[in-house]
Amino acid sequence: MAAEHHVEEHHPGWQEYVRIGVILAVITAIEVAIVYVEALESVLLPLLLTLSVGKFVLVVMYFMHLKFDHKFFTWLFLSGLLLAVGVVLALMAMFGLMT
Numbered sequence: 893m894a895a896e897h898h899v900e901e902h903h904p905g906w907q908e909y910v911r912i913g914v915i916l917a918v919i920t921a922i923e924v925a926i927v928y929v930e931a932l933e934s935v936l937l938p939l940l941l942t943l944s945v946g947k948f949v950l951v952v953m954y955f956m957h958l959k960f961d962h963k964f965f966t967w968l969f970l971s972g973l974l975l976a977v978g979v980v981l982a983l984m985a986m987f988g989l990m991t
Contacts, residue, residue: 903957903960904954908954909954909955912950912954912955915950916947916950916951919943919946919947920947922943923940923943923944926939926940927940937984941977941980945973945977948973949973952969
């Protein structure tokens, strides 16, 4: 009988989850703050989309444990993210919101 090979995966402790939560809160505060900066009005939507994608990646990778799962699941989520971003950008272009 072949020897079983157990690979212990690293799952973050509570300190890392708190750190990720703080990072998410800071990104959210930046999102709220840049809405009020008139000089950023012309690049507001791309900035908000970029920050939202960053938050999505952090939540999926850590709180959904995707970082520690099989790479197939990473590609599955990334393809869904790319599809969603593509649809949002297409709708924005279609309704003239990308000026």
